[in-house]
Amino acid sequence: MKNNPTNSSEEHLKNLCAVSNYIHILLTQGYHFNNLSFPFISFEKKVRNKENKVSILFITLGISNGEDLKETLTNCTEPLKAIDQFQMENGILLPTLQSALPFLDLHGTPRLEFHQSVFDELREKLMERVAIIAEGKDEDRYRKLEELLEKSFPLVKMPSIQPVVMQVLKHLPKVPEKKLKMVMADKELYKMCAVEVKRQIWQDNQALFGDEVSPLLKQYIVEKEAALFSSDLSILHNFFSPSPKTRRQGEVVLKLTQMIGKNVKLYDMVLQFLRTLFLRTRNVHYCTLRAELLMSLHDLDISEICSVDPCHKFTWCLDACIREKFVDGKRARELQGFLDGVRKGQEQVLGDLSMILCDPFACNTLVLSIMRNLQELLSQDALPRDSPDLMLLLRMLSLGQGAWDMIDSQVFKEPRLELEVVTRFLPAMMSVVVDDHTFTVEQKLPSEEKSSLSYPTILPDAFNRYLQENRVACEMGLYYVLHIAKLRNKNALQRLLPALVETYNDMAFSDIFLHLLTGHLTLLSDEFGTEEFCSVVFDGFLLTSFSRCNVHRHTLRMLLHLHHKVLPSYMETLTKTLEPPKQCSEPVKELYTQLMEKLEAHKKSPPPTDETPSLDLGLHPVTVPTTTSTPTTPL
Template structure:
């Protein structure tokens, strides 16, 4: 009769083990599956069993301790002096149970005899294997018996995976003695081990990046580049690993010449190409013009769009206009800075960008590409990139012209310097004139040259000097002619300065000077006392030669338009209305260009009070703006901009007729429709609300009838 009931594990043990496995808790000082009290047999503790089952118990015990790590295997949870009290008590009880079970089983029983018996609803095969192996006659067991015991121990011990995970963590973790006490402290605070190891990895990566950067500047050039090349060769195979990729990219960044094979691999992979530094991309771009063009093209489109947004801005002011920002401020723009960074010190990339700008200028005739050409060169000048500035023959000329643009005037000293650069173009180097003309075609350069020309003409009037006798004025006209002929020169590839027309100097400029004299004469006459005023009305006719020059000569048209801007800024209404009809037909419709209309609408705000007059509005809108609104959408937009700003000054009847005339058509763009809707909303708000008509009570009281004397 059996003195002991079949051994069944308590549910508490298994549930505790599963909780420990799910939390990842590996406490080497106490196993997660040990309960506070050891399992006791159901019968008395008296009989001693045979020794056949002790090996299975010890193997199982050693497996658990080895899997839990060296600390568990050495001290067996009880500290450095040996097993604890509870562990010893569990071990003695299991040894007694195994001996009794072996004694009862007798010879020929157990797994070896092929007659395993399991009892109880929760009994498992592994439980009987541990006690039955080698029982019976006490014969010596061979290797197969030991293997059966190991298999049974591993199959029956549910908690084996938890110590195995702990062994994996121990072998692959950070092997620092101080962490044995720090990591349990992090466990108490709920910090995952993944977060700890990730932070350690990130810190080590930062240290490695700093070391790579230090290697790039330490020692001799050949030695440090040799170290970087060796490091790149060893680490490039891990370039697609996100955690290691920054290190590989840093090594490539500091190499002046990355191996061609690795550059091709980077270029073929979109993710690697996007992740690599701009220093590496430069080495790819210089041999792949199409790829570089794809990178530059969005920036060029963005630059043109930014310029157009400024020209069509709803904020109209004569103080802040398109030409108000200084050259240095404009060079801090996003597009210019990105292009400068992309080029770096690479002369080949700089030449590619210039070629892109020339091609786009020829294709679109957009003068903003000329502005970008000058701004890009001066941005490299600000960064003192001598590798490019010294090889660009336009550098010093652009530098001097940039100073003039900053002052918005060409003084005598800088005029002589600019003339020296133009005269210094040697035979065989005429292609330089193509780049010089493109720089002079910059609207900011044209604005500076034209303003300086008007100022010189005013000075000549006071000095009683003819235009042909002023060398500075002739130089300004020479540069204006070179800038206005940039497109024709680059298109024809005939790099030769255009000839100056004699009539421009001998007839047109004196005609402008006569307008200045008329203005001075009328102004002085108005300041005289009333008794001394002469009957001199302001001239209202336009010389036919003036209109002809504006239609046929580009330089004359440019100077004439700036003179009209000048008199508008001076609030000279009479001179403005006199010359306004000549703007209907100009050379290449320059009077309807965005830059001129932007400046004109800004200056017209100074004459805001004149918009209340029917004559002024009729001359301005009906005689000039509305003549081109139907065929030029940009004119339509500028008129709407002006009315949005000055609609409260215009007479209501005139405003209503203008609103009807400016109504968009089906072919009109979204920008025009949006501006028109904004204007309509403002006009609706200005309309007075209809007053309610109420009958006022009569204040007359009936008078009593008084009998007349005749009625008596």
């Protein structure tokens, strides 16, 4: 006949307490129970105080303790019999054990060692029993655990018993409030308890939860910034290279996911922290974390949270697009359905949707898709306004770009996309493509058919104006510059870069764009050997704002990789210009020192010429009409 699990657990607990008490006596009173000697050892005050606390616990539980033994030995006339009696009453309650113990004495095994071994085994068995009860299907299982908690909790401060108490707390879905308050009030207990217990504390204590989450959020931002300023400068391995699944395996995302568990209240708290920090700092990496956190819970199939987050399916669909770095027609219609499905009275969800679309990884995917869409429109001689897919992409990009304003104003309404972005800015950008194509075709003509046409240097007024006044147009303009650099089109790049000195909200000097641009410029490394190209890149763009710490830092990052390609006379001027002032940040000073060391080493031993990496631009092949009036430069 099997023992009742609860009764068995209680017996384990009783034996555990008895053995723990016995070990405590052996350790603190200094008696050697081999029937040889019984010297009493005096202790320092600090140790005595700790011992008294434990003794009080045993008295409370009705268990004999060291003080009882001391009193017995003081008043008895036959110490040996008193010791035997105490051992009989307080040792392990197993009759057959008493006759076996002398064999241990004969083998020189101390009683302390034996009891410690038994204690460890009992504790392990009890913890296993607690887990079995919790995982069972008995309707009374949690009541049984609560009863066990009541009996064991007084010993929670005892290091030897504490793991058992923590195990019981861990498996209770609702720990009694009184116990939670006691754990929360004691820093040591709070630190030792499992995350399952802490969740119950956090859900009613937002400030404490904020203290736990805050270091993780700071760590996340530091990691993102470190990636943007990485010493690895490459077009093939940049900030946007890791897949969504890989990014969700980051330490911070995993820790936050574990801390939240299935608790909707804690999830809402984290989202509120992210909104607040996004408002306070305008740092778009908080938007990335918002999306990554939801998808991490999705990966773990936490339906308790995913089913109540209205952004879940939208984020899931967008996540698939980010993985492919392209929004295809089918997914575009799905995303549109989610946006159109926001009902009256539920407009607040637009705030979260805009934050998810403000994620740089989402923006990157949207703009790359826009560029690919424009390429196809060019090949078909179609107008941008006639493409539903393009208009949806612009709608989502506009919603993402307006996230901060929407959350700040608490006016949850989709920002209106200026029609002139489609009717004026995009045609102006296309005219730049046509200019470039016309010049390319002209250069291929026989010399007798060539005209005196020179490459245009002035940009259309509409292009410059919208680059400065409209954030959606500016985002597309910046990605067009990256696309030109990817094609190694030096002429077009020299025409476009000076226009980036004045952009909407200085977007051209953001860390993300500079990170991408410096990586793309490595494809044109040989062009840095000409003064004209250096003048455009440095004098015409980067040095106009190098007083900003981040611009200074990105410029030095690029030079660390391309210094041997830069015209020597120009490099000498740059080293003087870029020398950091005393008040400059340490990373800038370190980069400058590394650059000077590399220049010195290069003078002694010039490095071999770098090979330009091969590229897969990821663009669909497009059939282009053969007439010379149609632009053929891919967008």
